[in-house]
Amino acid sequence: MTGARDSESEDGEPHSAAQWWLRGVGAAVSLPGLLLMSASVGYAALSRESGISLALTLFMMNFIWALPAQVVLIGAMLSGASLPAAAIAVSLSSVRLMPMVVAIVPEMRVPATRNWVLYFLSHFVAVTSWVVSMQRFHEVPRGRRTAYYLGIALALLTGANIVIAGVYLAAAQLPQAVAAGLFFLMPMYFLTSLWGSAREHASLFAMVFGLVLGPVFHLIIPGIDLLAAGLVGGIGAYLLHRHTSPGGVKEGRAP
Amino acid sequence: MTFDAYDTWWWPYLFVLVAGWLASDIWRFIGVAIGGRLDEKSEGLVLARAVATALVAAVIGKLIVFPSGAVAETSLLVRIAAAAFGFGAYLASGKRVIAGIVVSEAILLTSMQLA
Numbered sequence: 415m416t417g418a419r420d421s422e423s424e425d426g427e428p429h430s431a432a433q434w435w436l437r438g439v440g441a442a443v444s445l446p447g448l449l450l451m452s453a454s455v456g457y458a459a460l461s462r463e464s465g466i467s468l469a470l471t472l473f474m475m476n477f478i479w480a481l482p483a484q485v486v487l488i489g490a491m492l493s494g495a496s497l498p499a500a501a502i503a504v505s506l507s508s509v510r511l512m513p514m515v516v517a518i519v520p521e522m523r524v525p526a527t528r529n530w531v532l533y534f535l536s537h538f539v540a541v542t543s544w545v546v547s548m549q550r551f552h553e554v555p556r557g558r559r560t561a562y563y564l565g566i567a568l569a570l571l572t573g574a575n576i577v578i579a580g581v582y583l584a585a586a587q588l589p590q591a592v593a594a595g596l597f598f599l600m601p602m603y604f605l606t607s608l609w610g611s612a613r614e615h616a617s618l619f620a621m622v623f624g625l626v627l628g629p630v631f632h633l634i635i636p637g638i639d640l641l642a643a644g645l646v647g648g649i650g651a652y653l654l655h656r657h658t659s660p661g662g663v664k665e666g667r668a669p
Numbered sequence: 670m671t672f673d674a675y676d677t678w679w680w681p682y683l684f685v686l687v688a689g690w691l692a693s694d695i696w697r698f699i700g701v702a703i704g705g706r707l708d709e710k711s712e713g714l715v716l717a718r719a720v721a722t723a724l725v726a727a728v729i730g731k732l733i734v735f736p737s738g739a740v741a742e743t744s745l746l747v748r749i750a751a752a753a754f755g756f757g758a759y760l761a762s763g764k765r766v767i768a769g770i771v772v773s774e775a776i777l778l779t780s781m782q783l784a
Binding site for chain 2: 449460462463464465466467470473474477478479480482483484485486487488489490491492493494495496497498500501502503504505506507508509510511512513514515516517519520523529532533536537539590591593594595597598599600601602603604605606607608609610612613614616617619620621622623624625626627628629631632637639640641643644645646647648649651652655
């Protein structure tokens, strides 16, 4: 952590940004990284079965880089939502990224960090890269964390692109049952991970309300069904949570 | 202005850029601009998480009830059973995602073989 030498020091710790970038690439090979790859299998199958081209499937992955937002966008496309309705629905599902960025930026910023670097890197903030980097940042000198984070981000992005293209292209040769099974990965992945990541009862209520309201509103108000289910279910869950537990925050696991 | 409103190659990409990229990255950019720290327990964030959760859950509900492609050949009852037992297995196994996926896939694929 001392000088700005661009070679390895005697204790084998890397110094240059390129070396730390490479370390970041290595750090991406992790359990959260593996989970992202398996979720990408489900995403590719869902997108293909929804009639979306491979090019657009990859475009969505790289430009949105948040699977829940991508799944919401596909849902909005399928229900014939207008551009503004789809944008608002996706935007509501992505508010959660903001506090994650707020938490990670001070970990990477040094006085010399240029603002555009932070804005560029913030695009790659999503659950997987966030978890991996926040676990490992303490091993990385502060001035090298942007390079390290870019390594994690690009490795995850490249891996996901390879997995998606592979699954998408192979799916044409697969039997119907396997295609159906791959499609079903996505709902199961989100059903379990949403429950697992819920921090307070409001989110648990919201999940139950959303599951029911999504299909119901699809029949009544297609086009704005997701938006309506998100707002009605989310606000309803929040109010119920306020009403039932005045203390608010969930204390660990329920007894 | 729906996803399949215009029959040009670029419209789907523009749709994704505005409704997907901009709609997501706007929050990331705001996060950089804010800097500092946020109180994760603030009421605004609890509400935002609840709305986001309900939205994604609504998509899941729709994927199970109104799926597209090969899985649409199965009956609604089978899909609900697969999801419900899968979720039960996830809870029973101490929140292991893999348990939920294996059980739900087993139910779904078995019913497709029998059909």
